[in-house]
Amino acid sequence: MAQSPRTGVAVVLDREEPFTPPPHCPHGPTLLFAKLVQGKEEERRFYACSACRERKDCNFFQWEHEKVSEARLSAREKYNQSHQPAFSHRDNIERFKEFVTLPLSKRKFCKECQQLLLPPEWKSHSGHQLLSDVSVAQLTRPTSFLSPLENKKTNAQYLFTDRSCQFLLDLIVAHGFKRVLCVGTPRLHELIKLQTSHKQKICIKSLLLDIDFRYSQFYTEEEFCHYNMFNHYFFAGEAAYEVCQKFLQQDKGEGVIMVADPPFGGLVEALAFSFKKLIAMWRQTGSTDAVSKELPMLWIFPYFFESRILEFFPSFTMLDYQVDYHNHALYKHGKTGRKQSPVRIFTNLSPHLIVLPVEEGYRFCSVCQRYVSFENKHCNICNSCPSKDGRQWRHCYLCKKCVKPSWIHCSVCDSCALPTHSCMNADVGCFICGAADHKRTTCTNQQVAGKGDRDGKKARPKKKVKVSVKKITGTKKMRTTKRRKSKK
Template sequence: MKKKRPRQDNANIDKKFVTEQGRCGLDVIKNDLSSNPCCVHGPTIIFKRNTYPGCDGRQFYACAACRDKKDCHFFHWVDEKISEEKRTRWQEQIDLARPSETHSQEYDRLCKVRKADAKDRIYCTTCCQLLTRKEASLHRPCNLRIPVTDELLNQPSLLLTPKESSKYEAQYLFACKSVDVIINLLEGISANKVLCVGAPRIHEAIVAKQENCMSSLMLDIDRRYSAFYSPGKFIQYNMFNHHFFDGEDAKQVYLEFISEGENLVMVTDPPFGGRLELLAETLSSIQNDWRNQNKKEESSILPMFFIFPYFMEPQVMESLPHYTMLDYQVDYDNHPLYSSGTKGMKNGSAVRIFVNLPPKQFPLPEDGYRYCKLCQRWVNLKNKHCTLCKGCMSKDGREYRHCSACGKCVKPSWKHCGECNSCKPQDHKCGEYERLQQSALCFKCGVAGHKRKDCPSVQGIQDDTREPLKKKCKKKKEKQKIYE
């Protein structure tokens, strides 16, 4: 009887496997990516999954961009030897994934299509190609969009169907109002060049408005944009491993762009489910490239806009400690929650802009925001300054209230619980969080009372009272349909 194949670990899935002792964690192991094997999305990342408290998980290589094995099947244990046969198969998969036309050939096609009338322009959504009416007969089984106006050629985000894979390249596009605000913020700090890592709507707005004295280069993993922009305006790029799909030629275009002009600003709108450790490494790499190309001192700062939800602020601050969150609520056109429509969040979008410059340099629209002289930054009109907390403490756009018992500002819907001795949601169960904290075991040493990041063993502190779990982590050999 054929044995059932064991379930494969997958690198980037943030799914948490619940055990009797608690939940497992997934660690990113930092190393020189040039020594890691490559998948179709560039150099892979080393991950380690801790399956239960006290178990030192086994390390494995997996895709940097995809958090679901359906999008990228790459998987290999770090401690297993890589055979030449396997390397050959991996390279075959990379070769098969390359587009049939180069970026320059696609740009030549764009120039040809632009000369035709709008009614004779066609976009094949199946093959992701611009066509003329004479070429339509070769794409009869495909889905064709006719006509393609100048507006659609200049704003391809209106033409392209947004991808919806929440674990790979989900595409949510800024609303027009948010685009205008971000452009105004860029102009306010005298930006003349903008590096858009993602953020296609920002790139489109800058390219379309040549009179604003700004130029833009977009780095994005979506290859479809190469049909609408020249190699000097768009580069296919993986923001989770700083990988340029078109090799050194594309990287040279990027380096030349960031080396020309003093007032360069970077804007990035990464997937909200991506690993912040990897994004922080990429931002650091871009910062270092900018310094090296312009011969800047180590203390020089490349201004960056990092767009992410406010409820991820603690994680952002952990990976990007020098960033500050602005109060502006970024709206999206096609997101079910982060929009100003009827289906959006009741308190407005949860997405904010994190910046690495003083927040007072970024004035927000006066119709919904005000300047707080004490905090020296622009805040939401409902974000009242608390003299006790010495700041405008609201995060979600509501007016927070100060709790004297807690000694801090809390959400207006929360009530102080005497049993928990803190403010909690009205429907909470008293002591539940504390009981979970006390019973949950550390995934590093297997002892209750602290988390893995606060573990004494991580901090180099020896504690003879700690007893590691006796259970051993079983190593499972995995097989792959494509890469094995």
Template sequence: MMQPYQSHDTVTSSHTAAGSMEEAGEAVQTEGIQVLLSDQSGDSAPHCLHGPTLLFVKTCQGKEQGRRFYACSACRDRKDCRFFQWADEKVSQVRLLAREEYNRSCQPPMTHQQYMTRFQEFIALPLAKRKFCRECQLLLLEGDWQEHSGHHLLGDVSVSHMKRPSQLLHPLENKKSNAQYLFTDRSCTFFLDTITRLGFTRVLCVGTPRLHEWIKSKTLKDSKSKVKSLLLDIDFRYSQFYSQDEFCHYNMFNHYFFGGEAAQTICQKYLQEDNGQGVIMVTDPPFGGLVEPLAFSFRKISDMWRTTANTDDSPQLPMFWIFPYFFETRILQCFPDFCMLDYQVDYDNHTQYKHGKTGRKQSPVRIFTNISPKSIVLPAGEGYRFCSICKRYVSADNKHCDVCMSCTSKDGRAWKHCPLCNKCVKPSWTHCSSCGRCVLEDHHCGNSTVVEGCFLCGDKGHKRSSCPQRFVTGVHKKMQKGKRNRKVITKKGWHIPAARKTNRKQKQKKQAF
């Protein structure tokens, strides 16, 4: 999974936690921040250190509220990327020059070609002199040892280490700016076996470094294997291990190649090789990312491939998009010809999304693809079976519903059909006549956690955060006064907080003097 945990905290439509989204279902919120892809281009948008920024606007019930603004595509926390600019703001030349200088200072210390030159020097060293700095995440030459003398160094870096750089590098796991989770060997084996069985000879790995190195290592071991791989990833550290023909520094949320036109040309030639035949894209974006910018970038990649491919037979680049099942509705809105497979993808360094005692029983991560599901064989040894009615492989507990005429389970458990809702629902849900739908048994009937309208002025057209009366002097002071005089309830009844009491005692002491 590629590392940036994209966009900003206020983007409510797709930044909800995985567990809460799973329980809430697939309802699309009409509240929050919306990205405006049709109203911007990479040429006109200002750049931050992660490439072209995205254009956002605050929305309420589908209507724009307030001014549009540009923000980073790669970080959802302003601490990780401080860029912010109003869309209608006029930026001075001095500020533009300062911004460009800052962006340059935050780029990798060396070019891809310089990293490759160092790599050739590194592999020429004897094993005893091959060192890797764990703190700086850098392969060290003899001239670098003094500078890193106080750091934690790994010695005797073998060829096998360099063939599996994802095990040598520390995964970036800051959920507000990075989410670099790596496939297990089990998942990599399934992907490579499936790709080979389907007849693909080239794989474009977008944010899947573990699969990229798995393909390369298996190709070296098996001379009969003809599968090639090109990695696109925002983690520039892989520039130390892969040449320009094997790795491109890339941001999948704004379709930006950090290497410029040269890197984009390498990717395009790779896609168009053999007239576009035999290539498949496998992508594993961070789950916190917005679906719409991802789909926009994936269409751009498909356009790069389509220029020489037979568009009559293959209107879209064959694709595996790895994402949680509760994003199905949003993905199908962007790619209506996609379908979701039952195969559960797991990760080495994720406590929940993997098999074993420390993981959850069912991983929510699935594969969305535009390849016919009946041609993709899921391993019977892991409990998958073929449904002769649906003409596809499903999980063992995914029972076929004769009413829905489909194997309806999404999370791997056996779902049940509700005749009142006229659809299959999760086994833990029951139909509530008051709510008029199936919900959890211990839900608060008719008590929605979402407050409709503005808490301040009562208008249903916006929320308190965007209320025009919020900073009117009288109203604002009244709100602040209410907060200061707020009481809390205890077992003995209403009670003024201790801080308020302290202030009152101090006031009494002053009056005494």
């Protein structure tokens, strides 16, 4: 049976040719996507939401060169405005100042609206579930009573356990950093502020960039920026951009580190593009050293995205440390086998300078000169500690590398894989040329693939189609489902 051509959807970033600014949805500027069919790119590209993976969460769709009427633009602007928060960041700060002056018995928080309430607002929330007697201690730890946004298709907001959060802070302190740019890490930001305010040994400043606007109720404009990490968008505009830029460039850019914990379902390409924009902001200090140096970074992501991250940040190394989350059933440290947390830390800091806790099962490999998990045994043939998932891997002499213990060598595929894998339907490799040894982004044919087809073909009338854009859960691929309108 003939194998059908593989298809996918890729995000188009950093275009060099002149182009008009992308249209906006409630989550800021949209991203441009192109549908790929093996060997070529389809003629039409489209804009879709940068943050949401399914159209039911944000149904924005527009063809790249589509002419949009004034009436539609006006309706879109009204729709975007209607989906913005009721209060501005400045309003929330003023409300917070008034809230903390209230006696304990009058401090209420609406669990349904996720909002601090002032006494005149109680009546309109009378039928809602309220949290009463909100203490000052609770206000310093908003993640303890804010409901995590656990929609895996959109936000996937999981919070570090105290163990992982403290490890990150200890690492930051050990390396002497004085400022931390927290990108999507509200609990780390919270812990830094707590320990600094308690006048402990650390004295670190922190700035939180997060798409969750609820944090504006607890942090000033100098401590929190409403930010979309998938399109490098500051919702408050130039003022918030300058806050972030000033934070990064303070002390000529010295003593700052960026810690990012993106949703695992997000596009690696879009995240890397935004992170490089933040790095560019840091480099604008005017210092000649900043041009040649790298902004220290900790990118927290599952280990199976290692190759994708290294495509964009080749200097990064993946640490063996398992990051876990208190509100996720699977991402837990201490489990065995394949039930261990797959989340790791990718960093451009020197691995041999990062000490992992021995009491949690990590050990120092004198050959690799870095800490590894206990079961990650050194392979003398590969000359490395090869395990990525915490289990002991074994060396395959045919593949000339170490592989997972559950894999066997397949003579048909000429590589190791699970015993239950299907040789004919393996969906790996490059969408453009079909080779299995590289991805689309590193394909030498990507500049010419499809171009000749688009230039040489005459324009043909197309049948009307209704397009639904969605991303495949748990992967960085996306797919476009076309549902043709039924003929009457």
